[in-house]
Amino acid sequence: MSNRLPVNKDRKFCYDIVFEQDFSKLTEELNKLDLDIQNRKICIVTDSNVEKLYAKEVQNLLTPNCAAVEIYAFPAGEEHKNLETVQKLYEYLIQKHFTRKDMLFALGGGVVGDLTGFCAATYLRGIDFIQIPTTLLAQVDSSIGGKTGVDFSQYKNMVGAFHMPRLVYMNLSTLKDLDGRQYFAGMAEVLKSALLKDASFYEWLITNLYEICDREPEVVEEMVLNTCTIKKNIVEKDPYEKGDRALLNLGHTLGHAIEKYKNFQLLHGECVALGTVCAAYISWKRQLLSDDEYYEIRDMFVPFNLPITIDEIEPEEIVKLTHSDKKMEQDGIKFILLKKVGKAFMDKTVTDDEMLAAIKEIHFTEEDMKA
Numbered sequence: 467m468s469n470r471l472p473v474n475k476d477r478k479f480c481y482d483i484v485f486e487q488d489f490s491k492l493t494e495e496l497n498k499l500d501l502d503i504q505n506r507k508i509c510i511v512t513d514s515n516v517e518k519l520y521a522k523e524v525q526n527l528l529t530p531n532c533a534a535v536e537i538y539a540f541p542a543g544e545e546h547k548n549l550e551t552v553q554k555l556y557e558y559l560i561q562k563h564f565t566r567k568d569m570l571f572a573l574g575g576g577v578v579g580d581l582t583g584f585c586a587a588t589y590l591r592g593i594d595f596i597q598i599p600t601t602l603l604a605q606v607d608s609s610i611g612g613k614t615g616v617d618f619s620q621y622k623n624m625v626g627a628f629h630m631p632r633l634v635y636m637n638l639s640t641l642k643d644l645d646g647r648q649y650f651a652g653m654a655e656v657l658k659s660a661l662l663k664d665a666s667f668y669e670w671l672i673t674n675l676y677e678i679c680d681r682e683p684e685v686v687e688e689m690v691l692n693t694c695t696i697k698k699n700i701v702e703k704d705p706y707e708k709g710d711r712a713l714l715n716l717g718h719t720l721g722h723a724i725e726k727y728k729n730f731q732l733l734h735g736e737c738v739a740l741g742t743v744c745a746a747y748i749s750w751k752r753q754l755l756s757d758d759e760y761y762e763i764r765d766m767f768v769p770f771n772l773p774i775t776i777d778e779i780e781p782e783e784i785v786k787l788t789h790s791d792k793k794m795e796q797d798g799i800k801f802i803l804l805k806k807v808g809k810a811f812m813d814k815t816v817t818d819d820e821m822l823a824a825i826k827e828i829h830f831t832e833e834d835m836k837a
Contacts (some may be wrong), residue, residue: 484688509562552584575600583615584627592629606656607697661810747764748823
């Protein structure tokens with residue numbers, strides 16, 4: 467069954483988010499945008515993993531309807547989300563004579579979407595692009611909202627731009643091809659969204675836990691739709707993160723620091739899970755959450771195969787890394803805390819000592835193993 471989160475016609479930065487079970491309606495959706503695609507060249511940007519799965523299929527669908535359809539694939543992995551890869555994509559587009567009227571299609575997960583969006587924002591001072599996310603994390607989070615960017619010297623998303631896609635087209639059947647670790651990494655963003663804005667959705671996730679883990683199509687579609695609705699409603703009100711959009715960073719301050727400290731050996735969603743446990747811990751210690759609320763939030767990540775402890779870290783070093791985060795401001799880092807399930811708020815008074823205590827709470831040491 468098709469689903470759609472429609473564009474808000476009063477806001478130029480919005481776009482349709484389309485939910486399908488295959489790629490067959492992609493051309494139809496593009497034609498609805500009046501983009502004159504028959505006279506445009508398309509470059510499908512993807513990574514070496516996704517290229518093998520879907521790139522040719524999408525190319526074959528588009529080719530009869532476009533001036534030309536190219537495929538550009540870069541090596542998979544967060545370590546390739548950098549300016550070197552961007553430069554190589556620029557060179558490819560120049561060599562293929564892509565102009566301002568042409569388009570990029572981001573086919574893949576969050577790394578592909580962020581990097582392609584950044585290239586689209588900056589190539590020839592900006593060209594159109596669409597998102598075709600193929601991972602759960604990309605579908606529920608990174609493909610929506612127009613945040614684009616790459617890592618710089620291992621600093622997460624330090625170089626970027628706001629550049630809205632013209633369309634987000636989700637083929638939800640791609641989730642069947644995800645390995646378990648990638649699938650459950652996306653669940654961190656789902657749980658995060660429910661925690662910060664929708665307590666009833668959080669309860670729904672608990673109720674449907676087994677169906678979600680089994681990837682039952684109707685349940686997964688409802689889950690993705692609900693998560694996207696939460697983000698869509700926040701982004702429409704605050705597209706450039708001047709206010710409430712910062713709430714979407716729940717779990718990301720310490721999560722990004724852990725991700726960098728571990729040299730991106732952990733997946734982004736796994737680090738968000740750890741960061742969210744830390745945020746819940748600080749909220750608990752400030753007596754905003756009850757004991758039961760904190761422990762339920764912490765333990766809810768476990769059945770989705772997400773970590774709530776981590777070993778082989780130096781907590782003090784992780785705290786230092788938060789001061790290089792893009793969320794740092796002169797009057798303090800923008801930290802997202804919880805008043806209760808479904809109610810998040812931004813706070814700039816979280817101290818290094820509070821963050822250190824939270825990291826030590828999730829730090830699993832050799833002494834713990836012996837106990």
